[in-house]
Structures are given as C-alpha cells and as structure tokens.
Amino acid sequence: MIRTLIVIPTYNEVGNLPGILHRVHNATGETDVLIVDDSSPDGTGALADQLASVDPRIHVLHRAQKDGLGGAYRAGFAWGLARDYDRLVEMDADGSHDPAHLPALLEALDDADVAVGSRWIDGGRAEGWPLHRRLLSRGGSAYARLMLGITQRDVTGGFRAYRADALREIDPTHLVSQGYSFQIEMLWRAANAGHRIIEVPITFVERLHGTSKMSSTIVTEALARVTRWGLARPLIRQILTFIGVGAIGLAVDVITFNLLRATILSPEAVPGGALAAKVISVTLAIVANWLGNRYWTFAEQRRSDVGREAVDFLLASALGGLASLVTLGVSHYALGLHTAIADNISANVIGLALGSAVRFITYREWVFAGSPPARRHLTTSSANSPNEHAGASQPPAIRG
Structure with missing residues (x-):
C-alpha cells in the first residue's frame, strides 16, 4: 500500500x-x-x-x-x-x-x-x-x-x-x-x-x-x-562579463575617436582625420575586446596558441558584424522599411542584439575553446552529491 x-x-x-x-x-x-x-x-x-x-x-x-x-x-x-x-x-x-x-x-x-x-x-x-x-x-x-x-x-x-x-x-x-x-x-x-x-x-x-x-x-x-x-553558473557569469567587456570596448572606441579629433587629428590639423581617427579607435576597441574576453570573460578556457586565437577572434567579430548588416539589409531592402526609425531599430537594436549573440556563441564555442569551464563543471558535478553544495553562500549542484 x-x-x-x-x-x-x-x-x-x-x-x-x-x-x-x-x-x-x-x-x-x-x-x-x-x-x-x-x-x-x-x-x-x-x-x-x-x-x-x-x-x-x-x-x-x-x-x-x-x-x-x-x-x-x-x-x-x-x-x-x-x-x-x-x-x-x-x-x-x-x-x-x-x-x-x-x-x-x-x-x-x-x-x-x-x-x-x-x-x-x-x-x-x-x-x-x-x-x-x-x-x-x-x-x-x-x-x-x-x-x-x-x-x-x-x-x-x-x-x-x-x-x-x-x-x-x-x-x-x-x-x-x-x-x-x-x-x-x-x-x-x-x-x-x-x-x-x-x-x-x-x-x-x-x-x-x-x-x-x-x-x-x-x-x-x-x-x-x-x-x-x-x-555562480559559468554561463550566466560569462554573459554578464561579455556585456561588460563590450561596454568597455564601446567606451574605448568613443573616447579614443573624440580625443583624436580634439587633438592630433582635429579638423584644423588634418582635414581628413575623421577616417583615420575612426580606424585607430575601432582597432583599439577590438584589442580591448579581445583582451577583456581572453583574460576575463573566457579566462579559464583561453587557448595557448595566442596568434591563432587572435585571428579567430577577428573572424568571429566579423561574423557578428555581418549578422547586423544582414538584419539591416533584410529590413531595408527585402521588407522595404526605409525610414530612419526602421533602419535604427533593425541595425542598432535587433542587429546589435543578434550580432552580440553570434559573437558570444562563437567566442565561447570556437575562439576561446581551450578548456570550457561549463563542461568541466558538468563532469565534476555529476560525481558529487548535491549535499556538498549546501549552505547559505553555495548554490545546489549545477548541471548545464
């Protein structure tokens, strides 16, 4: 019974x-x-x-x-x-x-x-x-x-x-x-x-x-x-630090561009300096993003082959940018949404979100794929009792 x-x-x-x-x-x-x-x-x-x-x-x-x-x-x-x-x-x-x-x-x-x-x-x-x-x-x-x-x-x-x-x-x-x-x-x-x-x-x-x-x-x-x-979950922690690194990269881009335009590449000193300033600011932002993701977001799974990792990072970043361009292209040309508001939403809202998602996934699964902590955690947590994670400061065993 x-x-x-x-x-x-x-x-x-x-x-x-x-x-x-x-x-x-x-x-x-x-x-x-x-x-x-x-x-x-x-x-x-x-x-x-x-x-x-x-x-x-x-x-x-x-x-x-x-x-x-x-x-x-x-x-x-x-x-x-x-x-x-x-x-x-x-x-x-x-x-x-x-x-x-x-x-x-x-x-x-x-x-x-x-x-x-x-x-x-x-x-x-x-x-x-x-x-x-x-x-x-x-x-x-x-x-x-x-x-x-x-x-x-x-x-x-x-x-x-x-x-x-x-x-x-x-x-x-x-x-x-x-x-x-x-x-x-x-x-x-x-x-x-x-x-x-x-x-x-x-x-x-x-x-x-x-x-x-x-x-x-x-x-x-x-x-x-x-x-x-x-x-405490590796995935959530990586998403948040990825966003933080992106914000730092954006700040480097904007601040560097404006500093250059206000000093050595000012309109008075270099009439065509805007393009040069943007190339420099974007380059520094890419370097900042790579270093931030290598030593912070994906620090535990960075690869030993630094040169190959850097090349793959550039390719993955380009894929993210391509995703944003495709979103804008579909909106503007395929759907015929030609207004400034539509272009901004497709490029700077939907496209930015999609591009960021593409970059995060490719960074996590391809660029920084030396020793993924999430997978190591799966291996170790399956062998441990959930009781080992008890306590106010420790979560239950995490799977996935």
Whole structure:
C-alpha cells in the first residue's frame, strides 16, 4: 500500500484549518496529514491537537518559534521520511491550494518524481489576483528560469508532490531558504539531480480567512538568492562579463575617436582625420575586446596558441558584424522599411542584439575553446552529491 503524507504548515490559521482538513480528506480518503505549527498565538496549534485527538489521520508537529515556510517544510519532510511515507505533498493551509487537485498531483507521480501544481501552464490560473501580483509571480518564475536554467513555468508555487526517494536525494534539510526561495531551491535541486518533473494545472484562489504571510522581505530574499545562484553558473557569469567587456570596448572606441579629433587629428590639423581617427579607435576597441574576453570573460578556457586565437577572434567579430548588416539589409531592402526609425531599430537594436549573440556563441564555442569551464563543471558535478553544495553562500549542484 502506498502511504501518502500531506504536510501543511500553519501560523495563525485557526479560521482555515478545519475546512482545509475536511476538504483534503474528501479528496484523498485515508491520506495522512501533518500540521506543522509554528506556535501560532491564535490557538491554531491547540485546535490542531484537538482535531488530531479524534482523527488518527491527523498528526501535529509543534515548533517553538516561527522561522519561515522553509523551516516548517524541512521539519515536516524530515518527520514524514523518518516514518517511511512513500509520497509527500506540500500545500498551504489557507485554502488557496484546492484539495480537489490532489488526486491529479498524486497520479502524476506514477510517471514523475516531482509533480508541481502550476498556475501558469495551459489549464492553470490564479483567481482574484490583481495585475501586480500576477506580474510578480510570473516575473519571478521567468527570472528564476533565466538565471538557473530550469524550464518549469511556475517556479515559486508551493503546491507540490514528491516521491520519497526523490525527496531524500534533494535533501531539504540542507536548504537554508525560506519563503519563495525555498520553493525555487527545491525545484532547482530536483532538476539538477535529474528527477522527472511534471507540471499539473491548478486553480489558485485567494485565502478566505486571515492575512497573507507574503512580505517584501520574502520577495527580497528570493531575488537575492536567485541572483547569487545564477551568478555562480559559468554561463550566466560569462554573459554578464561579455556585456561588460563590450561596454568597455564601446567606451574605448568613443573616447579614443573624440580625443583624436580634439587633438592630433582635429579638423584644423588634418582635414581628413575623421577616417583615420575612426580606424585607430575601432582597432583599439577590438584589442580591448579581445583582451577583456581572453583574460576575463573566457579566462579559464583561453587557448595557448595566442596568434591563432587572435585571428579567430577577428573572424568571429566579423561574423557578428555581418549578422547586423544582414538584419539591416533584410529590413531595408527585402521588407522595404526605409525610414530612419526602421533602419535604427533593425541595425542598432535587433542587429546589435543578434550580432552580440553570434559573437558570444562563437567566442565561447570556437575562439576561446581551450578548456570550457561549463563542461568541466558538468563532469565534476555529476560525481558529487548535491549535499556538498549546501549552505547559505553555495548554490545546489549545477548541471548545464
């Protein structure tokens, strides 16, 4: 028989607790529930004890102080794993997670290790949310996907089901995150460990009683942790330093050109000096870009053959410039967009972005291809346990 435990953290949920327990058992029958109460001053813990005394399916874990959603789930998961439950579910006590979705989440575990209740896939939605909350949730998920390389649409949602063996490997006891960042870190660890993750559409509704625990502190923590974890990834770090080097190269070009035109190559001294000044400034900018990318962006994978690397760098830079020219040509001649605005958008917005992408890819995969750190990291991280990356200053194991 498959044993399932639903972990429900509570803090001042006395008005919601009886109703949510009734709905859970209507949806799942004999499934056990663990209420993890953080010494709620409104009597939620005492009510939980009372309900547990007359229903053997209900268990209560009292914690001495309130230290966040992450701490409550870590304690609840540890309690359930120690008692050999096969599947563990996390959900809110305020009714925002509809227990009617529990059968679908649990059924998804037949083909997956983690089932995520998702508001942002087809069939999912959030009811009664103002625009700013939708933007915050969707934006947070999008930012986490970008920084961490995960693919799930709803990264911050807290209605999830786990197989016990997957949960043991994720090992939430070593996570330090609270709030949204706890949910993000759990999903990231699951993805990095290679677990099968399925998103199940859910309808998220606003709580009926009490007040939301969401705060600016929770949002700030999530943003700070995701940013720090993302910057630890070789790819994200390379993209950011590549942009920085490009900005330095642009500054060298502009400053050098204007200095030359104001001094030794001024219009008064050299009537045709503008072209010469531009050749010099562009040359110096190319050198600055090469040195910056060689010794900063791709420092760990630069090649020993410096001359060949420099030639390949020039060719890759030319490819990037060609991509910008092609974009302008398609816009101006093929599409017939002849206005100054259209030319600027195609050349200096779309073309610049495309050219930069071409340069970054060719630099990373061809020019500076001595010993790619991302690939070395893949080799080493696959041999290491995710637990070795635990701690506030270290992200979970990174794959890719």
